[in-house]
Amino acid sequence: MCTDNRITRRAALKRMGAAMIGGAVASSGLFSLASCRGKKNKRIIFYFTGTGNCLYIARQLADDGTELLSIPQMVRHGKYNFEANEIGIVYPVYGHMPPYMVRQFIQTAKLKADYKFAVLTYGARKCNSVEIWDEISQRGGHVFDYIGTIVMVDNWLPNFDMNKQMKMDKRIPENLQKITADISGRRRWHEPVTEEERRQHQGFMRRSGLDPEVGFLMKSEKCFIVTDACIDCGICTYVCPRGNYELASRGVQMSGDCEFCFACIQNCPQKAIQFRRSEDGSFPDGTEKNPNARYRNEHISLMDLKLANNQKL
Ligand SMILES: Cc1cc2nc3c(=O)[nH]c(=O)nc-3n(C[C@H](O)[C@H](O)[C@H](O)COP(=O)(O)O)c2cc1C
Ligand code: SF4
Ligand code: SF4
Numbered sequence: 333m334c335t336d337n338r339i340t341r342r343a344a345l346k347r348m349g350a351a352m353i354g355g356a357v358a359s360s361g362l363f364s365l366a367s368c369r370g371k372k373n374k375r376i377i378f379y380f381t382g383t384g385n386c387l388y389i390a391r392q393l394a395d396d397g398t399e400l401l402s403i404p405q406m407v408r409h410g411k412y413n414f415e416a417n418e419i420g421i422v423y424p425v426y427g428h429m430p431p432y433m434v435r436q437f438i439q440t441a442k443l444k445a446d447y448k449f450a451v452l453t454y455g456a457r458k459c460n461s462v463e464i465w466d467e468i469s470q471r472g473g474h475v476f477d478y479i480g481t482i483v484m485v486d487n488w489l490p491n492f493d494m495n496k497q498m499k500m501d502k503r504i505p506e507n508l509q510k511i512t513a514d515i516s517g518r519r520r521w522h523e524p525v526t527e528e529e530r531r532q533h534q535g536f537m538r539r540s541g542l543d544p545e546v547g548f549l550m551k552s553e554k555c556f557i558v559t560d561a562c563i564d565c566g567i568c569t570y571v572c573p574r575g576n577y578e579l580a581s582r583g584v585q586m587s588g589d590c591e592f593c594f595a596c597i598q599n600c601p602q603k604a605i606q607f608r609r610s611e612d613g614s615f616p617d618g619t620e621k622n623p624n625a626r627y628r629n630e631h632i633s634l635m636d637l638k639l640a641n642n643q644k645l
Contacts, residue, residue, distance in 0.1 A: 376445075377420040378403050379640075380434050380573070382593030384632030385453045385484040387640055390422040391631075392508055393451065393515060402640045403437050404573035412441045419445035420515070424593075425452050425481075427540060428459040428533050429547040430468060431591045433573065439472040447518045449478035451511060455486020455497070459533040460525045477520045482507050487594055487627050489607070490616055494598075494625035540615045552576045552590035554608065555616070556597060558583070561604035567634065568605060571595040575643030592616075595641060598626045599634060 374397035379390040381402075390400055399416075403423075406412070423434045430438075430452075450469070452461050458481045469476055484504060485497045514521065537544060552574075562584055568577040569584075572595055576588040586596075597605040603626065609618035628637065 374398065374416065375418040375420065376401060376414055376416040377422060378406065378437070379422040380404065380424070380431050380591075380593075381632075381637070381640055382424060382573075382591070382595040383485075383487045383598050383627055384629030384637055385487070386422045386424055387636060388629045388631045389451055389453055389482060389484075389508070390420075393420060393422070393512060403433055404641050404643065405645070406441075407433055407437055408643055408645075412437070414441070415444040417445060418447045418449070418515075418518075419443045420449045420451065422451045422453065424487075425454045425458060425461040426548040426592065427536060427542055428454075428457075428461040429464055429544070431593060432547055432549040432589075433591055435468055435547070438469050438474060441472065441474075443474060447478075448474060448476045449515050450476050450480075452479070452481045453484045454481055455484060455488060455492070457532065458483075459529045459536070462523045463525050463530075464533075466522060476522075477518070478514060479522045480511050480514065481523055482511060485627060485629070487598060489594060489597065489620045491621060493622040494627040495622065498627065498630075542615075548592040550590040550592050551588070552596075553587045555590060555592065555618070556586065556605050557608045558586065559604045559606060561602040562600075563602055563604075565601060567599055567601065567638075568596040570638040570642050570644070571599050571634075573641040573643070595637065599628060599637065600626075 375395060376399045377390045377393055378401050379386045381387040387400075394400055403421075421434070421438070423430050450465055452458070452465060454461065461481060462479045465479055466476065482504070483502045485494070485500075485502070486492045487494070487497075542548065564579055564583060566579050568586070569575075569579055573591060573593060574588055576590060577584055577586045577596060597607070603623065606623065607616075607618040607620055610616070628634070
């Protein structure tokens with residue numbers, strides 16, 4: 333048996349680092365995933381979030397035995413096999429479609445559950461997002477028993493002033509209560525879609541030129557710039573679900589496939605991240621409604637968002 337309890341300073345720091353990472357992983361849901369292997373959970377809820385709305389909704393739909401799991405973390409760690417009595421997913425609609433990473437996840441994941449539900453958050457116009465999810469998830473071999481939507485603050489900076497959005501009463505508690513009751517009663521229901529909503533979506537796809545198989549997958553270096561206002565605080569390096577930002581000796585560098593989730597631009601304390609104007613005016617053209625207004629869900633802290641999206645763990 334080793335009786336020498338002395339450790340070097342280097343070893344102590346290494347242990348401390350491991351403990352901190354352990355704590356962070358536990359709060360982001362990864363620890364509980366590891367600890368529950370082989371055990372059947374009551375409910376698992378997966379979420380993707382840029383500005384906290386979906387994390388808030390996922391938390392509100394969680395009961396005592398629920399595991400909340402961040403999709404960017406699951407994708408990063410290659411975790412795709414899950415079993416529970418009930419499995420849910422909460423994501424923001426982007427052009428009425430799921431974020432690219434959510435598509436990737438659902439097309440790879442094996443989800444075994446008696447009841448599957450999806451709650452899609454949106455800000456102004458949901459169109460046929462319910463049907464789009466039904467179709468994409470079925471292609472991945474999943475049948476969702478319940479697909480509903482809930483209107484939240486619209487974080488789409490090109491068209492909306494965040495200050496005005498935050499003042500609007502979108503009846504979130506009432507709508508949430510209805511969804512919670514539906515899910516608790518294991519309601520089998522897909523929110524109806526009108527012909528007009530399908531037409532609106534088709535019109536949007538024509539105008540935007542987006543690929544329906546991809547949606548909003550962009551290149552961050554083509555969409556954003558970092559100005560001299562940057563103070564190297566590093567927040568963007570934690571909140572980006574794709575880990576596109578890095579603190580380098582020349583300041584913050586950014587590149588890579590981008591979900592266009594706005595976690596970076598909305599959470600920069602200096603408003604140093606700005607849209608890059610597109611040279612030919614193509615969508616999205618880089619203009620925005622109010623560059624001085626930024627948004628994060630009032631119930632979600634910066635630390636919550638860092639733990640949800642951090643790609644360094
Ligand atoms: C790229 C992008 C596209 C969006 N497209 C739509 C849309 O088509 N319809 C809509 O009502 N809201 C749209 N929104 C608003 C978000 O769906 C909504 O604010 C959502 O609740 C944000 O969730 P989060 O805070 O978890 O990221 C879009 C937001 C972004 C960033
Ligand atoms: S969040 Fe803003 S200020 Fe902080 S490092 Fe990133 S760009 Fe700079
Ligand atoms: S670069 Fe910004 S918008 Fe793109 S994925 Fe990262 S946080 Fe989201």
